[in-house]
Amino acid sequence: xxxxxxxxxxxxxxxxxxxxxxxxxxxxxxxxxxxxxxxxxxxxxxxxxxxxxxxxxxxxxxxxxxxxxxxxxxxxxxxxxxxxxxxxxxxxxxxxxxxxxxxxxxxxxxxxxxxxxxxxxxxxxxxxxxxxxxxxxxxxxxxxxxxxxxxxxxxxxxxxxxxxxxxxxxxxxxxxxxxxxxxxxxxxxxxxxxxxxxxxxxxxxxxxxxxxxxxxxxxxxxxxxxxxxxxxxxxxxxxxxxxxxxxxxxxxxxxxxxxxxxxxxxxxxxxxxxxxxxxxxxxxxxxxxxxxxxxxxxxxxxxxxxxxxxxxxxxxxxxxxxxxxxxxxxxxxxxxxxxxxxxxxxxxxxx
Amino acid sequence: xxxxxxxxxxxxxxxxxxxxxxxxxxxxxxxxxxxxxxxxxxxxxxxxxxxxxxxxxxxxxxxxxxxxxxxxxxxxxxxxxxxxxxxxxxxxxxxxxxxxxxxxxxxxxxxxxxxxxxxxxxxxxxxxxxxxxxxxxxxxxxxxxxxxxxxxxxxxxxxxxxxxxxxxxxxxxxxxxxxxxxxxxxxxxxxxxxxxxxxxxxxxxxxxxxxxxxxxxxxxxxxxxxxxxxxxxxxxxxxxxxxxxxxxxxxxxxxxxxxxxxxxxxxxxxxxxxxxxxxxxxxxxxxxxxxxxxxxxxxxxxxxxxxxxxxxxxxxxxxxxxxxxxxxxxxxxxxxxxxxxxxxxxxxxxx
DNA sequence: TTTAGCACTCGATGTCAGGGAGTGCTAACA
DNA sequence: TGTTAGCACTCCCTGACATCGAGTGCTAAA
Numbered sequence: 230x231x232x233x234x235x236x237x238x239x240x241x242x243x244x245x246x247x248x249x250x251x252x253x254x255x256x257x258x259x260x261x262x263x264x265x266x267x268x269x270x271x272x273x274x275x276x277x278x279x280x281x282x283x284x285x286x287x288x289x290x291x292x293x294x295x296x297x298x299x300x301x302x303x304x305x306x307x308x309x310x311x312x313x314x315x316x317x318x319x320x321x322x323x324x325x326x327x328x329x330x331x332x333x334x335x336x337x338x339x340x341x342x343x344x345x346x347x348x349x350x351x352x353x354x355x356x357x358x359x360x361x362x363x364x365x366x367x368x369x370x371x372x373x374x375x376x377x378x379x380x381x382x383x384x385x386x387x388x389x390x391x392x393x394x395x396x397x398x399x400x401x402x403x404x405x406x407x408x409x410x411x412x413x414x415x416x417x418x419x420x421x422x423x424x425x426x427x428x429x430x431x432x433x434x435x436x437x438x439x440x441x442x443x444x445x446x447x448x449x450x451x452x453x454x455x456x457x458x459x460x461x462x463x464x465x466x467x468x469x470x471x472x473x474x475x476x477x478x479x480x481x482x483x484x485x486x487x488x489x490x491x492x493x494x495x496x497x498x499x500x501x502x503x504x505x506x507x508x509x510x511x512x513x514x515x516x517x518x519x520x521x522x523x524x525x526x527x528x529x530x531x532x533x534x535x536x537x538x539x540x541x542x543x544x545x546x547x548x549x550x551x552x553x554x555x556x557x558x559x560x561x562x563x564x565x566x567x568x569x570x571x572x573x574x575x576x577x578x579x580x
Numbered sequence: 581x582x583x584x585x586x587x588x589x590x591x592x593x594x595x596x597x598x599x600x601x602x603x604x605x606x607x608x609x610x611x612x613x614x615x616x617x618x619x620x621x622x623x624x625x626x627x628x629x630x631x632x633x634x635x636x637x638x639x640x641x642x643x644x645x646x647x648x649x650x651x652x653x654x655x656x657x658x659x660x661x662x663x664x665x666x667x668x669x670x671x672x673x674x675x676x677x678x679x680x681x682x683x684x685x686x687x688x689x690x691x692x693x694x695x696x697x698x699x700x701x702x703x704x705x706x707x708x709x710x711x712x713x714x715x716x717x718x719x720x721x722x723x724x725x726x727x728x729x730x731x732x733x734x735x736x737x738x739x740x741x742x743x744x745x746x747x748x749x750x751x752x753x754x755x756x757x758x759x760x761x762x763x764x765x766x767x768x769x770x771x772x773x774x775x776x777x778x779x780x781x782x783x784x785x786x787x788x789x790x791x792x793x794x795x796x797x798x799x800x801x802x803x804x805x806x807x808x809x810x811x812x813x814x815x816x817x818x819x820x821x822x823x824x825x826x827x828x829x830x831x832x833x834x835x836x837x838x839x840x841x842x843x844x845x846x847x848x849x850x851x852x853x854x855x856x857x858x859x860x861x862x863x864x865x866x867x868x869x870x871x872x873x874x875x876x877x878x879x880x881x882x883x884x885x886x887x888x889x890x891x892x893x894x895x896x897x898x899x900x901x902x903x904x905x906x907x908x909x910x911x912x913x914x915x916x917x918x919x920x921x922x923x924x925x926x927x928x929x930x931x
Numbered sequence: 932t933t934t935a936g937c938a939c940t941c942g943a944t945g946t947c948a949g950g951g952a953g954t955g956c957t958a959a960c961a
Numbered sequence: 962t963g964t965t966a967g968c969a970c971t972c973c974c975t976g977a978c979a980t981c982g983a984g985t986g987c988t989a990a991a
Binding site: 262264265266278282283285286296299300301302 | 982983984985986
Binding site: 340373374376378380386388390396398399400473475476479480485487490491494495498 | 690691724725727729737739741745747749751824826827830831836838841842845846849
C-alpha cells in the first residue's frame with residue numbers, strides 16, 4: 230500500500246506538482262476556488278489556461294483537488310494538502326523579532342503552569358488560531374508525600390504531593406472510621422516506605438507487600454494508593470490541557486456553520502479526546518500534522534492540528550500545537566509550532 | 581425618578597398590561613414579532629385587532645415594545661421585559677420529578693467542588709442555556725487545617741484545607757530554612773489556635789498576637805497567613821467560577837451573529853467580569869435578573885442573566901445563575917434558579 | 932503536446948411582481 | 962367615549978426570470 234502510494238507520488242509529474250503547490254498556496258491566501266486562468270498567471274510557467282485545465286483534470290482524478298461545482302475553480306482535498314505539506318511546502322522561517330518576542334513571552338513566568346499557559350497564548354497569538362499545550366506526562370510523577378485528614382464519619386481527605394511540588398487531593402470513602410492517629414500512622418508508613426518512587430511502581434509494591442504482612446492499616450492504604458492511581462487517570466482526563474484562543478476560530482468562515490462550531494467547542498470543553506489525539510504525537514520527534522479527517526475525530530473534520538512534542542532534559546515532557554481550519558498557512562504555522570516547542574523545553578529546563 | 585417611573589407603572593391600564601403580558605409570552609414562545617390579530621385571538625379578551633393596535637401604539641410610545649419595521653408585529657424592549665418580570669410574570673413551578681432529578685444530581689458528589697460543577701450542569705441541562713456557579717466567597721472561607729512540607733532549600737509547600745474540604749496550596753519562600761519538625765510545630769500551632777475561624781479573622785488575630793508573644797515560628801506563620809490571603813485573591817480572579825453549557829447558547833439564533841457570539845465567548849474565557857457581575861447579586865436575597873444591557877456589560881447585551889445567591893448555614897456562600905438570550909422562558913428559568921440555589925445550599929450543608 | 936475556440940454549466944446578482952402580514956388612520960357605531 | 966370596520970399603505974418574503982462572469986470539458990488545429 231505504501232509501495233503503491235509512493236509510486237503514485239513519484240509518478241505525479243513535476244509540472245503537476247508545481248501547479249498543485251501554486252494552487253494550494255493561492256487557495257490558502259484567498260480562500261476561493263482557483264481557476265485555470267489565475268493559475269496560468271501565477272505559475273511562472275508560460276502555459277495557457279487550457280493546458281492547465283488538463284493538468285487540473287489529472288489532479289482531480291488523483292483526488293488531490295476537487296471543484297465545488299462545475300464552473301468553479303479547484304480546491305485542495307485532504308490528500309492534496311497532505312502531499313503539499315509532505316513534499317511541496319517551503320517553510321517561512323520566523324522573523325528574528327518574532328522569536329525574541331516569543332522568548333520574552335515564555336520567560337519571566339513564576340511557575341511551570343504559567344509557562345505552559347503563556348506558551349499556549351503565544352501560539353494562539355502568533356497564528357490567530359487556537360493554541361494547545363499538554364502538560365507533562367503523569368507516568369513520570371514521583372511520589373513524595375501523602376497526608377490524610379479525617380473528615381466527617383468515614384470520609385478521609387487524602388493529599389498527595391509529587392516531587393515536582395504539585396498537590397493533588399481527593400476525598401476517599403473508607404469502610405470503617407479511622408482515628409486521626411491511625412491516619413497519621415498510615416501516612417508515615419507510606420511516606421517512609423515509598424517516598425521517591427514512581428506512583429505506578431509504588432502501587433505494585435504496596436499490593437505485593439500487603440500479601441506478606443497482615444497490616445492493620447491495609448484498607449486505608451489501599452484506598453490511598455487507589456486514589457493515587459486516580460490521580461494518574463484524572464490528570465489524564467483533560468485537566469492537564471491548556472487551551473487558549475478558541476474564539477479566534479470564530480473568524481474563519483469555514484467554521485461559521487453553527488453545527489460545526491458547536492461540535493468543535495464542545496470538544497474543547499470535553500478536552501479528553503483532544504488529549505488522546507495529542508498523545509499520539511508524543512512519540513513523533515518533530516512537527517506532526519493532522520489534516521481534516523485524518524485525525525479520525527469528527528469535531529476536527531474541517532480543522533487541522535499541527536503538533537510538536539517538547540522535551541525537557543532530552544526527555545519528552547509533553548506536546549503542544551495549534552488548531553485551525555484546514556486552510557491554514559502551514560508554511561508559517563509549522564515553524565511557529567516547531568520553535569515554540571523548543572523554546573518551551575528550554576524555558577522549563579531553566580527553572 | 582423612581583417616583584416618576586412608579587406613577588407610570590400604575591398609570592399603565594390593566595388592559596395594556598395584560599396585552600403586554602400576552603405579547604411577551606407569545607414572543608418568548610415563538611421568537612417572532614406578534615401582530616394585533618394573533619394577540620386578539622390569544623388575549624382571552626373579546627376585542628378586535630383594531631382596538632389592540634391602539635393599545636400597541638400606547639405601549640410603543642412608552643417604550644415597552646417596538647416593531648422591527650412598519651409591517652411587522654411588536655417585539656418587547658428591555659423595559660418591556662423588565663415590567664414583565666417585575667409584575668406580570670406568573671411562574672411555572674417545577675414538576676416534582678424535575679426537583680428530585682435535580683436533587684439527585686446534586687447529592688452523591690464526592691467533594692464541594694464537584695457539587696458546584698454538578699449544580700452548574702444541572703442548570704445548563706434544565707434550561708438549555710449556560711449555567712454558572714460562583715464558588716463560596718473567599719471571605720467566608722473557614723480555616724480548618726494547614727500543613728507545611730519542606731521543599732528544597734527555603735521553599736515550603738503550604739497546604740490549606742477549608743472546612744468545606746477544598747484544598748489550596750502554594751509554594752512560599754521563607755528567609756531561613758526550616759526543619760521538618762519546626763514546620764510541624766508551626767502547623768500544629770496554627771491548627772489548634774485558629775481552626776474553625778474565618779481566614780480574614782484569623783489573619784487579623786494572628787498579626788495581633790504576634791506583637792504580644794515573641795514566637796520563634798513567627799516568620800513561617802506570617803508567610804502562611806499571607807499565603808492564605810493570596811488564596812483569597814487568587815480565587816477572586818476567576819478560577820472560582822464554574823461555567824457550563826456555553827455551547828447551548830449557539831442554538832439560539834439571536835446569538836448566531838459571529839461578532840456577538842465571539843465577544844460572548846471571550847467573556848466566558850476571561851471570566852472575571854462575570855464574577856464581578858455575579859457578586860452584585862450576592863447582596864440580593866432572592867432571584868435577581870439582568871435583562872440585556874441592564875448588566876452594563878457589553879458582551880451580555882443580548883443576553884439575560886438570572887441569578888440567585890445560595891446560603892450555607894444561613895450565611896450567603898455564593899451565587900449561581902443562568903445566562904441565555906434575552907428572550908428566555910423566565911417563568912421556568914426563575915424557579916429553576918431559585919430552587920437550585922436552595923438545593924445547592926442544602927447539599928453543601930449536608931457534608 | 933499544446934493551444935485556441937466554443938458550447939455549456941453553474942452560481943451570484945439584480946429586477947420584478949405577487950402575496951401576506953401588519954400597520955395607522957378615518958369614519959361610523961354603541 | 963371607547964370600539965370597531967374598512968381601507969390604503971408599507972414592508973418583507975418568495976419565486977420567477979434574465980443576465981453576467983468565471984470556469985469547465987471537449988474538439989480540432991498547430
